Structure formats: structure tokens, C-alpha cells
Amino acid sequence: MKSLILLLSILVVVNPCLAQEQASEEQTVTNDVVEATPAQPLPSDESSQPIDDPDAQSDDSQTQNQSKGSESDPAEAESAKEDSFFAFDDFGYGLGFGILYSGLGGNINVTKEYDMKYASIGCLGHSSEGGLACGLGVGWIRTNLFDVDPFYADKHGIGIYIGAVGSEKSREPSNRFPEYDNETVWGLAGSYHYFLNGIEEPGTNLGASFVIGDGRDDTEFGLLLQVGYQF
Known part of the structure; x- marks a missing residue:
């Protein structure tokens, strides 16, 4: 009878300790998982990156085309003059x-x-x-x-x-x-x-x-x- 009482006492004492250890291990695993999760980029980081502006690209293309056109204008004018039968000059x-x-x-x-x-x-x-x-x-x-x-x-x-x-x-x-x-x-x-x-x-x-x-x-x-x- 005394042995049974002693065994029950040991179980009562050991079970809380095991439960506490198990909870501690689960918390440790959870912390490890949280620490291993990669950090998400902050909204400020996204706003700091340059954004392609279609209108700006279109303006740049038009400016480049105009500059190329101005360079070729004299040659085109000379060619038109040579090809035109009714040029006044x-x-x-x-x-x-x-x-x-x-x-x-x-x-x-x-x-x-x-x-x-x-x-x-x-x-x-x-x-x-x-x-x-x-x-x-x-x-x-x-x-x-x-x-x-x-x-x-x-x-x-x-x-x-x-x-x-x-x-x-x-x-x-x-x-x-x-x-x-x-x-x-x-x-x-x-x-x-x-x-x-x-x-x-x-x-x-x-x-x-x-x-x-x-x-x-x-x-x-x-x-x-x-x-x-x-x-």
C-alpha cells in the first residue's frame, strides 16, 4: 500500500515537470521558426525604387526622333530638291x-x-x-x-x-x-x-x-x- 502511494506521488510530481519541459521545447521550436522566417520588405523600400513612367519614355523617344529628324533634314531637303522636277531654283x-x-x-x-x-x-x-x-x-x-x-x-x-x-x-x-x-x-x-x-x-x-x-x-x-x- 505504501508503495502504491509512493508511486502516485512520484507521478504527480513528474507529470507537471514533463509538461513544463514539453511546453518549453515547443516554444523554442516556435521561436526558431519565427527567426528563420525571412523579413518582408517594408513599404518604404518599395516606394524608394524607381518606377518606369510610360509617358516619360514616350517623351524621350519623341525627343530622340526629333533630334534624328533634325540631323537628317538637310540631306532629305537636298534629296527632295534633286528629285523634284518643279523646284523653283x-x-x-x-x-x-x-x-x-x-x-x-x-x-x-x-x-x-x-x-x-x-x-x-x-x-x-x-x-x-x-x-x-x-x-x-x-x-x-x-x-x-x-x-x-x-x-x-x-x-x-x-x-x-x-x-x-x-x-x-x-x-x-x-x-x-x-x-x-x-x-x-x-x-x-x-x-x-x-x-x-x-x-x-x-x-x-x-x-x-x-x-x-x-x-x-x-x-x-x-x-x-x-x-x-x-x-
Whole structure:
């Protein structure tokens, strides 16, 4: 009986101690878990980080595009000027004698760096009995075709022309019909031109043309010299 009472006493004393130790161990484990949990970033840390602004990026892109556009504007303007047929600065005119002027006359032209397109009006024949023989023509001249020094590249030109190339009498005069008219001969011409200051600059030009015309009776051939001034 005494042994049973002693055993119960021991159990009463030991059980609280075991429970206390178990609680202490659980608390220790809990503390370890809490300490091992990584710290969460504070709201202040998130606010301190830079935020991408789509509007700011768009403004930067527009600024860069504008700066690039301003750098390429002169080249684009120059290219547009070269490609535009109706650029005001390209128009010019000239006076003289030769195929470039349809005889004794003048022309209006559109001139690029190595290129001239022109329309001309002039007279190619005159007599007191037959009067004037005048006509129109259009042509194209191209320089920079020869392997020469760059200084002369825009001075030597080769051209083609269609229009008035000469004159002839409407008929042979006779005692019975002494009156006649000077008529214009129409045809083609291949020409050489030398521009003393270059094709694009004002100055004197010289040249010669080989012409083929549709005469009243047969095909006519001839050589027409040229001297003039382009303004």
C-alpha cells in the first residue's frame, strides 16, 4: 500500500515537470521558426525604387526622333530638291543661236547638277521675199558622261533634240510666180555642248549639232553651230 502511494506521488510530481519541459521545447521550436522566417520588405523600400513612367519614355523617344529628324533634314531637303522636277531654283532661261535655241531665239529650262531639259523657240531662216521661218523644239542634255577631270564633268554635254531644224522655200520662184514663203523644216538633232561655267551655273555655252530634217522633196542633213548664254 505504501508503495502504491509512493508511486502516485512520484507521478504527480513528474507529470507537471514533463509538461513544463514539453511546453518549453515547443516554444523554442516556435521561436526558431519565427527567426528563420525571412523579413518582408517594408513599404518604404518599395516606394524608394524607381518606377518606369510610360509617358516619360514616350517623351524621350519623341525627343530622340526629333533630334534624328533634325540631323537628317538637310540631306532629305537636298534629296527632295534633286528629285523634284518643279523646284523653283532649277528653272532658268537662255538666249543665243543654235539647236539649244531652235535657231536664233531663246529657251526655258529645268537644270539639275548634270542634267538639262528645255523647250526652245526661234527662227531658222529669213529672206525679204519669203519672210521668217520659225519653230519650236524640246531637248535634253546630259553631262558627266565622259571620263574626265571632275572639274570638267559638268561642262561637256551630249544632247538630243526634236523640233525645228531648218528652213526651205515653199517652192522655187519663177517669173510667173516670183513669190514664195520660207517654211520650217522639222526633224531631229544630236548635239554636243560645252558650258564654260558648268551646266548648272550661268554662263556662255558653245556647241554643234548634226540635224536630220524632213524636207519638202527629200530628207535634209546639216550641221548647226551654237553659241549662247544661259542665265
